[in-house]
Amino acid sequence: GAGVSQSPSNKVTEKGKDVELRCDPISGHTALYWYRQSLGQGLEFLIYFQGNSAPDKSGLPSDRFSAERTGGSVSTLTIQRTQQEDSAVYLCASSPGVLFTIEQFFGPGTRLTVL
Amino acid sequence: AQSVTQLGSHVSVSEGALVLLRCNYSSSVPPYLFWYVQYPNQGLQLLLKYTSAATLVKGINGFEAEFKKSETSFHLTKPSAHMSDAAEYFCAVSGVDKIIFGKGTRLHILP
Numbered sequence: 001g002a003g004v005s006q007s008p009s010n011k012v013t014e015k016g017k018d019v020e021l022r023c024d025p026i027s028g029h030t031a032l033y034w035y036r037q038s039l040g041q042g043l044e045f046l047i048y049f050q051g052n053s054a055p056d057k058s059g060l061p062s063d064r065f066s067a068e069r070t071g072g073s074v075s076t077l078t079i080q081r082t083q084q085e086d087s088a089v090y091l092c093a094s095s096p097g098v099l100f101t102i103e104q105f106f107g108p109g110t111r112l113t114v115l
Numbered sequence: 116a117q118s119v120t121q122l123g124s125h126v127s128v129s130e131g132a133l134v135l136l137r138c139n140y141s142s143s144v145p146p147y148l149f150w151y152v153q154y155p156n157q158g159l160q161l162l163l164k165y166t167s168a169a170t171l172v173k174g175i176n177g178f179e180a181e182f183k184k185s186e187t188s189f190h191l192t193k194p195s196a197h198m199s200d201a202a203e204y205f206c207a208v209s210g211v212d213k214i215i216f217g218k219g220t221r222l223h224i225l226p
Contacts, residue, residue: 042216042218043207045215101211104159104214
């Protein structure tokens with residue numbers, strides 16, 4: 001596609017429910033990144049993929065968070081047993097390679113609200 | 116270790132006035148530095164980046180930033196603010212294995 005797309009754009013869920021957030025990167029981009037943007041906190045780096053592999057999962061906030069990528073394309077971020085503190089905007093980005101020194105292309109984000 | 120600090124979570128300038136958004140960084144390795152802009156309900160978009168080729172970096176929409184190693188700064192400027200510049204601006208520092216974003220500065224343009 002022309003840019004990074006994310007779905008849904010907004011998600012409201014009840015505490016304790018599981019949610020799945022989807023990211024479609026730019027076609028041909030091998031690297032994919034997930035961030036969490038909380039009010040006044042800037043961007044928190046969560047995880048990155050090179051192809052389908054995530055070399056470092058230490059940025060995920062807790063074991064309730066997981067992410068996968070299939071076919072070197074679409075990625076899903078799953079949050080189990082959601083808590084109110086999970087409310088944030090979740091941003092996805094992609095780049096032609098895994099180099100943190102090059103430009104990342106961001107999607108519009110998914111706004112998650114946990115009631 | 117790397118870190119980045121943006122001074123001022125909100126900055127207001129009059130239309131036509133100078134825009135100055137401040138960013139200071141720390142890095143144990145030669146840094147790559149970025150400024151990204153986020154318009155309402157959109158993702159981040161790269162404004163400019165420093166990669167050691169030149170200390171004065173020109174970006175899109177008339178923005179530029181100057182890398183000052185002695186001051187560990189990478190401040191963003193624009194000579195004349197436009198209403199369309201109202202957005203949130205993020206400074207970031209990266210190394211080989213990570214990128215760290217600042218908390219952002221929201222720029223307000225006063226008519």
